[in-house]
Amino acid sequence: MSKILLGIFTLLFVLLIIPTLFGFRTVDAGERGVVMRFGATTGRVLEPGAHFITPFVEGLRTVTVRTMIYETTTEEKQKGSNADYKDYPVDTNTSDGQRVDIFYTVRFSIDPATTTKVVNEFGSEAGLMEKVVKTESRIWARNIPREYQASELYSGDGVVKVQLGIEEKLRPTFKQYGLILDSVGVREINFTDQYVQAIEAKQIEAVKIETEKNKAEQAKYRKEATIRDAEAEAEKQRIQSQTITATFLQKEWIQKWNGVLPTYMMGDNASTLIQLPK
Numbered sequence: 001m002s003k004i005l006l007g008i009f010t011l012l013f014v015l016l017i018i019p020t021l022f023g024f025r026t027v028d029a030g031e032r033g034v035v036m037r038f039g040a041t042t043g044r045v046l047e048p049g050a051h052f053i054t055p056f057v058e059g060l061r062t063v064t065v066r067t068m069i070y071e072t073t074t075e076e077k078q079k080g081s082n083a084d085y086k087d088y089p090v091d092t093n094t095s096d097g098q099r100v101d102i103f104y105t106v107r108f109s110i111d112p113a114t115t116t117k118v119v120n121e122f123g124s125e126a127g128l129m130e131k132v133v134k135t136e137s138r139i140w141a142r143n144i145p146r147e148y149q150a151s152e153l154y155s156g157d158g159v160v161k162v163q164l165g166i167e168e169k170l171r172p173t174f175k176q177y178g179l180i181l182d183s184v185g186v187r188e189i190n191f192t193d194q195y196v197q198a199i200e201a202k203q204i205e206a207v208k209i210e211t212e213k214n215k216a217e218q219a220k221y222r223k224e225a226t227i228r229d230a231e232a233e234a235e236k237q238r239i240q241s242q243t244i245t246a247t248f249l250q251k252e253w254i255q256k257w258n259g260v261l262p263t264y265m266m267g268d269n270a271s272t273l274i275q276l277p278k
Contacts (some may be wrong), residue, residue, distance in 0.1 A: 023055040030066035070106040090141040098150035101190040107182035115176025
């Protein structure tokens with residue numbers, strides 16, 4: 001009898017307890033669980049926590065709704081990156097034919113209200129990532145820089161314009177597919193070594209030219225200053241010569257006289273000298 005009861009309890013455990021255990025599912029923080037039944041979505045979305053679904057009939061497909069990062073960088077730097085999705089930089093050309101590599105970052109999240117739509121249209125979060133985030137961002141990262149010349153992207157606000165251009169194109173597309181775009185950041189635009197060397201040589205030459213211009217301007221200023229000083233001195237002497245009178249000369253003579261009378265003075269005849277008595 002005991003063996004029969006043991007067999008009954010064992011059967012009940014197998015038929016009831018084990019399936020019940022298989023029906024428990026846990027959804028982690030930052031995720032949503034989309035309940036599936038025979039491969040189709042049920043419309044039921046589970047919040048973070050413990051839940052029960054019908055064993056062997058229903059399944060669970062989790063979708064991350066926290067902020068994620070898609071980043072393009074070199075293979076070497078990918079090893080140390082904390083981005084959720086890593087990829088290689090985008091290579092493209094500027095409007096004047098210079099080759100450049102675009103390094104950028106996209107911060108985004110999946111709208112929790114659209115998780116069922118994401119599963120229906122893309123099968124999974126990874127599918128959405130591949131077909132929308134990666135594909136769309138790389139298309140615009142390749143096309144937007146083609147609107148600018150290399151010199152605009154090498155210096156100035158060209159990088160910011162490219163960044164804003166990519167973000168402007170992505171935002172409506174992301175919204176259409178249930179994505180929330182946080183930001184797009186163009187971290188770096190790399191040029192070929194030949195172009196960088198040419199730009200640096202041009203900048204050095206520009207500095208030399210500017211230096212020579214400054215020297216020429218300084219020499220011109222010194223020359224003009226010398227001319228002005230000479231003209232001022234000449235004007236001063238001219239004014240003095242016009243103001244010298246007999247009275248002025250007499251006054252000057254008196255101020256400089258040492259008190260000794262002259263030994264000789266001129267007579268009526270300019271050729272006659274008269275000796276004065278001592």
